[in-house]
């Protein structure tokens with residue numbers, strides 16, 4: 001009589017161990033798929049902000065998915081690692097890694113943006129233009145802690161300065177923009193009122209591979225496929 005047994009081969013065990021020690025990239029893949037599905041419905045900006053904020057909050061609620069290569073600070077300046085760019089450039093996802101004390105200049109975006117803190121804390125100071133043309137801080141700076149999400153856009157308020165809120169350690173925030181932000185001309189502003197056009201670059205030349213799902217599918221096979229022996 002044939003007996004059905006489930007065999008854990010050494011290669012599958014190795015696969016499972018690899019999975020357990022690997023960043024959980026499925027979280028990022030799920031996020032980009034959900035955001036693409038949202039944008040596919042052509043929602044108005046308030047809906048993008050509201051639903052995108054909820055999706056990003058889910059992503060930054062867990063700190064187990066960002067590969068170390070995209071979490072490295074640089075003592076010279078903050079780093080912007082592209083994690084994913086939508087094929088139609090409808091959005092991009094960027095890991096900002098702040099060394100202690102690092103900050104951006106005052107800048108705009110020209111597209112909607114969502115900022116979710118993954119690790120540490122970030123300080124966001126909005127700016128508004130005064131009648132004489134100078135850029136002045138608008139209200140008090142917002143402190144964003146790990147798990148919190150902030151939004152910017154030309155309609156919500158588009159000009160701010162962002163910095164690491166921590167003086168003694170790196171912080172990481174996940175920024176999502178309504179375009180490939182590495183291909184958007186925008187501006188930096190001096191408080192005196194002058195501006196300079198710029199296009200922000202990316203610190204990385206390779207991207208995390210979100211699309212190799214073979215390890216998880218093989219683990220499912222291992223758990224469900226019976227090996228039959230006589």
Ligand SMILES: [Fe+2]
Pocket residue numbers: 107108109160162
């Ligand atoms: Fe910004």
